[in-house]
Amino acid sequence: MNLSPDQTIMFEAWDYGVNATIFYTWIVMALLTVASLLITRNLRPDVPPNRWRTMLEVIVQGIQSQIEEVAQGPSRYLLYYAGTLFLFVATSNLLLVVPGFEPPTASLSTTTALALSVLIAVPLFGITTRGLGGYLKTYLEPSFIMLPFNIISEFSRGISLAIRLYGNIMSGAVIAAILLSVAPFFFPVVMDLLGLLTGMIQAYIFAILATVYISSATAPPPSSQPEKENP
Amino acid sequence: MSIDWITVAAQIANFLVLVWLLRRFLYRPILDGIDAREAEITNRMHEAVLAKEKAQAAERVHLDQIRALNAEQSDVAEAVRQEAETQRDALLAEAHKRLEEERMASQAHLDEERKKYAAKLQRAGGGALLSLTRKALTDLADTSLEGRIAQHLAKRIEPMAEELSAAAGKSTAAVITSRDALPESAQNDLISSLQTVFPDIPFRFETDADQPPGLVLRIGGAQLDWTVDGYIDSLGDLMDAQLAAGVDPKLAST
Numbered sequence: 456m457n458l459s460p461d462q463t464i465m466f467e468a469w470d471y472g473v474n475a476t477i478f479y480t481w482i483v484m485a486l487l488t489v490a491s492l493l494i495t496r497n498l499r500p501d502v503p504p505n506r507w508r509t510m511l512e513v514i515v516q517g518i519q520s521q522i523e524e525v526a527q528g529p530s531r532y533l534l535y536y537a538g539t540l541f542l543f544v545a546t547s548n549l550l551l552v553v554p555g556f557e558p559p560t561a562s563l564s565t566t567t568a569l570a571l572s573v574l575i576a577v578p579l580f581g582i583t584t585r586g587l588g589g590y591l592k593t594y595l596e597p598s599f600i601m602l603p604f605n606i607i608s609e610f611s612r613g614i615s616l617a618i619r620l621y622g623n624i625m626s627g628a629v630i631a632a633i634l635l636s637v638a639p640f641f642f643p644v645v646m647d648l649l650g651l652l653t654g655m656i657q658a659y660i661f662a663i664l665a666t667v668y669i670s671s672a673t674a675p676p677p678s679s680q681p682e683k684e685n686p
Numbered sequence: 687m688s689i690d691w692i693t694v695a696a697q698i699a700n701f702l703v704l705v706w707l708l709r710r711f712l713y714r715p716i717l718d719g720i721d722a723r724e725a726e727i728t729n730r731m732h733e734a735v736l737a738k739e740k741a742q743a744a745e746r747v748h749l750d751q752i753r754a755l756n757a758e759q760s761d762v763a764e765a766v767r768q769e770a771e772t773q774r775d776a777l778l779a780e781a782h783k784r785l786e787e788e789r790m791a792s793q794a795h796l797d798e799e800r801k802k803y804a805a806k807l808q809r810a811g812g813g814a815l816l817s818l819t820r821k822a823l824t825d826l827a828d829t830s831l832e833g834r835i836a837q838h839l840a841k842r843i844e845p846m847a848e849e850l851s852a853a854a855g856k857s858t859a860a861v862i863t864s865r866d867a868l869p870e871s872a873q874n875d876l877i878s879s880l881q882t883v884f885p886d887i888p889f890r891f892e893t894d895a896d897q898p899p900g901l902v903l904r905i906g907g908a909q910l911d912w913t914v915d916g917y918i919d920s921l922g923d924l925m926d927a928q929l930a931a932g933v934d935p936k937l938a939s940t
Contacts (some may be wrong), residue, residue, distance in 0.1 A: 461688070461690045461693050474690070474693060476690075476693050476697065477693060477696050477697070477700065480697060480700050481700070484700060484703065484704045484707065487704065487707070487708060487712075488704075488707045488708070488711055491707075491708060491711040491712035491715075492711045495711060495712065495715035495716060495719075498715045498716070498719045499719075504719075508716075508719075511712065511716055512716055512719075512720060515712070515713060515716045515717065516720070519717075531713070531717070534713060534717075535705055535708070535709045535713055536705060538708070538713065539701070539704055539705045539708050539709075540701075542708065543701065543704055559697070562693065563688070563689050564689050564690045564691075564693035564694045564697060565693070565694075565697045567689050567694050568693075568694040568695070568696075568697030568698045568701060569697070569701060571694065571698060572698055572701055572702075
């Protein structure tokens, strides 16, 4: 029994085996992109919104309001990043109910990649907002003695994010697989329902934590005035 | 549990591509659409505010026009009322004038009728009086009225002889007219009396149906009326007084 979809090779391209994690990631990407393209292709101010466009607006505005609530202000780049995190993780986890689909988030490589992206995004947003000196200065706060602890805290955030998401999704998928072999009719359905719930919760938690980390890095110093819009 | 670092790199790349794709096909169209709709709503609300202000201004102008029209209507109504009062006064004055004229015409007509009636009554009364007198003289005294008048005039000529001579001057003829022909004896008595005063003047007798009962003596430029005309006039005055005191309408209308 494979615990990670990384070990499942779907096909080979350019002498490299494309594993299930990357393959299903592309499926999720294609699904999100095509759905967005189809819904937003005839989007004009003079055309009244249909139900699909309204659904997307509700989702996007919901994500935006959550980000504004956490970040204490609007930020479109943060929306692009955290929103994509949420939609990717949530879609991957929702597709768990599709027979034969292996969610990419059940791979530690995927969650590590997402955690690394958060680890890279936090200083990038911080430097963009505060400048290089201003961002590095946060590692010395409240005093330079805290520098090693701040660095350890920064890395531990990414590791905890990666392990949390991976553990929840992978465990759900593994437990569903085990119960499917033991009691193929009743328990897998219940576990899939629970998996949907925990998958959505994990997607929300992952995106919110990423937003919190980035917001803490981009938050203005207490003495300075709040900025209107982040880049 | 193992990490495939090539997969990790590929997933990071995939994630960045997905960020770009969703930004290109999801976030920007949706957010731009929302912004455009909000801008459109803002514009529409601004236009609605402007339209409302315009409508309120138009309403104020309309109300002012209504007030002006009401005031003008009141002025017109007042002018019409005054004009109507003036016309009513003029019509009333004209009606009063016409009524007065009709009343005066009616009064004149009434006076004329009364005069006619009085004259008719006077003639009828005089006629009746004369007729009764004649009848009474004829029945009771076996004489006529003209004969008695001629006899009485013959007796009164002598006292008036001087005045008659002075009035007659140098006349050469005299005429005695009566309504009816005088009896022969009365003519003789009268001529004999007159010839005592005017011995050289011949007298002749004539009748005049239009003359009042009695005798009229004409000598030269002098004329002596010895008629009942004065008594008839007195009878007319008496009747006028009685009519003025209270005329029976039925009688007056005849």
